[in-house]
Amino acid sequence: MKRALRLAVTATLAVLTACGGSDREGAGDAGDAGSDVGASERGATTVVLQDIAFEPEQLGVKAGETVTWRFEDRGIPHDVVADDGSFKSDLKDSGTFQHTFDEAGTFGYRCTVHPGMNGSVKVT
Numbered sequence: 001m002k003r004a005l006r007l008a009v010t011a012t013l014a015v016l017t018a019c020g021g022s023d024r025e026g027a028g029d030a031g032d033a034g035s036d037v038g039a040s041e042r043g044a045t046t047v048v049l050q051d052i053a054f055e056p057e058q059l060g061v062k063a064g065e066t067v068t069w070r071f072e073d074r075g076i077p078h079d080v081v082a083d084d085g086s087f088k089s090d091l092k093d094s095g096t097f098q099h100t101f102d103e104a105g106t107f108g109y110r111c112t113v114h115p116g117m118n119g120s121v122k123v124t
């Protein structure tokens with residue numbers, strides 16, 4: 001009888017240990033989800049230049065935020081030129097360009113190489 005009881009206790013401990021392990025995995029998943037949210041928040045201020053277009057064409061940011069344009073059209077150089085001349089990138093097909101928007105308003109910009117390749121940043 002004593003031996004059977006000891007086996008039961010051992011089995012119970014094994015189950016508890018397994019539960020503890022799965023709890024830790026759960027916490028790890030939650031941490032990963034948190035960093036995913038952070039990545040998408042950072043991505044919200046990025047415009048990708050690809051397929052001769054700005055993606056997204058219209059971007060909303062808060063005053064003081066920096067927008068990053070990522071040049072992903074390899075072999076097809078673009079530039080980012082503000083309609084009001086407040087910012088202007090070099091012509092390039094890789095790398096990034098950044099501009100910080102300090103004042104509220106809607107700022108249109110374009111690629112001078114490709115007619116119809118336009119975008120805008122709405123700063124609130």
Ligand SMILES: [Cu+2]
Nearest residue numbers: 078111113114
């Ligand atoms: Cu272009």
